[in-house]
Amino acid sequence: MTDNLLDPLGDAAALSESGAKKNYAKVGSARPSSLLYNYGPGAIMDLPQFTVMPAGLDDWDRIWARRDGIPRIHAPRLQAAVRTLMGTDRTELRPFPWQAKKTFMSSEGNDLGVPSRVFPQWLRCTGCDFLAPIPRFSYRNTHPYRTDEACFEHHNCPGRAEERVSRDKTPNRKRPTRTAVPARYLLACVDGHLDEFPYDAWVHHWQKCSKDSHPRLKMLDRTSGKGASATILCASCGQKRPMNEAQGEVGRSKLPGCRGRHPHLDSFDPAGCGNETQLMLVGASNLWFASTQAIIVMPESQARDEEVADQLRIDLQDGQELDTDAELLEWLTENGDQPKLLRVSLGKRPSTAFSDAELAAAVKVLLAPPPPESERKRRKENWDPIELLIPEWRYLQKDPLGRQHDGSDADKSGLVLSRRELDPQLPKHFSRVLAAEKLRKVNALIGFTRIDDMDRVDDLPKRLVPVTRAEKPMWTVATEDFGEGIFLQLDESWVRAWEARVKKSDIWAAHEAAHRLNFERRFSETAKNVDHLDRLPKPRYWLVHTLAHVLIREMAMTSGYSAASLSERLYAWEEGSDRPAAAGLLICTTAADSDGTLGGLVQLSEPARLQKIVKDALHRAERCSSDPVCAMRTPKAPEDFLHGAACHCCAMASETSCERANRFLDRRFLIDLPGNNLGFFSRA
Structure with missing residues (x-):
């Protein structure tokens, strides 16, 4: 473990004070949604001239310390889920450290940003192929408003052989300065x-160079960067070794074992790592998979006592400078039963708006002993993502009191609903339509994985990489998205009867068999006591999921939004002891860096428009340009794909729209296709 400080602004200021040429700290920018889902802590972000890795959340605390207060995102239900999954008693949700500028040239927010490390730290000169770590190059970032010009440079570059011949003809010609780019191989x-790829050891076959203790390496690549096409050359001793030897199963046997490195935390796993390593490219799509949880904030989904307790804790810590939980508990034990003293201590902070009874209940919550570790572990092991959806479904079953009803807590939930009448020509399978004129979606980062996403049967808890060095993190990063949507609910009696019929069909038996194969091929110790059917969504989920996709495609043509900007939220499960049956979907569009959206999606919820969209979507689902192959697609051993009559020509959507990576889709569950009669909407 290491404790190296990461302070980009401090480093830039120190360089300036030492008389060195000004190098600014800012090297790029990204949208909040991009930083959450694509380039969070531990990911590699491409900049114009090099790549950086956002640091772990420990290093973000120095950024927030520049401000008097730290903003929090209010979403108690999501916060409770985050605490369960991260194994903590308290975890705050904080936004990215950012502040809007009044003008392009103003300086507001210059002291905020996401701290990042340059990674990988081996660079290659574009002029002479010189391969070396960062200290062998110089860094330039001298323009305050042109972060795209930040780069690493190789001074006095000798160039390649043909360039040297040309330069020999003009003896007085100076050697140029060339840009250095990241060496793109990792382990x-x-x-x-x-980890960095060990180029020095690789080219010398894990021996030392026979000619030089610090050999001069080159990376020769003339094929436009296709795969592991480069060759590593030691200019000191002349040895060469191609990188393609490290590819594939055979290549893994030639690579060193994993050292357990987490570069975003600037640390190594104290328990070590006995895994094999594999070659990875810097721009590989499987380098980083975010593990996130999200909710649509509903007014009645918030636990009042927990909400007041969280706000009281924040205000007391800010006002009384109580930095640790122990200090807070000690202060509350001595003063928590004195309402007047409590209000004096709070000053003018938000908690003073609560009544004495609410504050007393909040103090009781804060002083309550945390659950035992065994209980916390049990909750985490038995946690089901549906727990986040059930409160939303229950609230959506209630009729708004009027048009654009904003609930009882709209200032915090941000939800504004309107009931829509059902058009007489709308299929009778629909029982309810709501227009979400405004909604707020909160997304939180839990951790991440590499090589494979967490959505696999053979997942082990240790595969989820933490975003902080702390065993029990005090906060995690989250985003607030504001937008609009349409909620459609299917009639439960229709769904129940249709589902019973589908479960007896040969098509559903084929899907179950394919899922079993998929499960067994990813079998591990974590799945020994798991029935594969527990992981297979019920037919109603396939129905609702496929319906959402065909509606997204149709709505994109008339809403003014691209299909990739529309997303689904599915409510589809059978009745259980702790939840009512659900069959519905919310199609929404949200933005994390604006106050809302344009309203084009909500307009489609008007009865006549929605009826036409549903009719056209189902009509288009009858035909696919890949038919009859698509229409007849049913998995048969040894196939284990998790979809039926669905492809990118008819029912599949972009990865930003689909919550299940285009699995569990089948047009035959929507409408009758040749050879089957299972269409839900074919029996009106």
């Missing part, structure tokens, strides 16, 4: 560790 393991 990764299935438990999320990432």
Whole structure:
């Protein structure tokens, strides 16, 4: 473990004070949604001239320390889920450290940003192929408003052979300065560790160079960067070794074992790592998979006592400078039963708006002993993502009191609903339509994985890489998205009868068999006592999921939004002891860096428009340009794909729209296709 400080602004200021040429700290920018889902802590972000890795959340605390207060995102239900999954008693949700500028040239927010490390730290000169770590190059970032010009440079570059011949003809010609770019090879393991590729040891076959203790390396690549096409050359001793020897199963046997490195935390796993490593490219799509949880904030989904307790804790810590939980508990034990003293201590902070009874209940919550570790572990092991959806479904079953009803807590939930009448020509299978004029979606980062996403049967808890060095993190990063949507609910009696019929069909038996194969091929110790059917969504989920996709495609043509900007939220499960049956979907569009959206999606919820969209979507689902192959697609052993009559020509959507990576889709469950009569909407 190491404790190296990461302070980009401090480093830039120190360089300036030492008389060195000004190098600014800012090297790029990204949208909040991009930083959450694509380039969070531990990911590699491409900049114009080099790549950086956002640091772990420990290093973000120095950024927030520049401000008097730290903003929090209010979403108690999501916060409770985050605490369960991260194994903590309290975890705050904080936004990205950012502040809007009044003008392009103003300086507001210059002291905020996401701290990042340059990674990988081996660079290659574009002029002479010189391969070396960062200290062998110089860094330039001298323009305050042109972060795209930040780069690493190789001074006095000798150039390649043909350039040297040309330069010899003009003896007085100076050697040029060339840009250095990242050497694109890395080592990764299935438990999320990432490391630099050992070029020096690789080219010398894990021996030392026979000619030089610090050999001069080159990376020769003339094929436009296709795969592991480069060759590493030691200019000191003349040895060469191609990188393609490190590819594939055979290549893994030639690579070193994993050292357990987490570069975003600037640390190594104290328990070590015994896994094999595999070659990974810097721009590989499987280098980083975010593990996130999200909710649509509903007014009645918030636990009042927990909400007041969280706000009281924040206000007391800010006002009384109580930095640790122990200090807070000690202060509350001595003063928590004195309402007047409590209000004096709070000053003018938000908690003073609560009544004495609410504050007393909040103090009781804060002083309550935390659940035992065994209980916390049990909750985490038995946690079901549906727990986040059930409160939303229950609230959506209630009729708004009027048009654009904003609930009882709209200032915090941000939800504004309107009931829509059902058009007489709308299929009778629909029982309810709501227009979400405004909604707020909150997304939180839990951790991440590498090589494979967490949505696999053979997942081990250790595969989820933490975003902080702390065993029990005090906060995690989250985003607030504001937008609009349409909620459609299917009639439960229709769904129940249709589902019973589908479960007896040969098509459903084929899907079950394919899922079993998929399950067994990813079998591990974590799945020994798991029935594969527990992981297979019920037919109603396939129905609702496929319906959402064909509606997204149709709505994109008339809403003014692209299909990739529309997303689904599915409510589809059978009745259980702790939940009512659900069959509905919310199609929404949200933005994390604006106050809302344009309203084009909500307009489609008007009865006549919605009826036409549903009719056209189902009509288009009858035909696919890949038919009859698509229409007849049913998995048969040894196939284990998790979809039926669905492809990118008819029912599949972009990865930003689909919550299940285009699995569990089948047009035959929507409408009758040749050879089957299972269409839900074919029997009106």
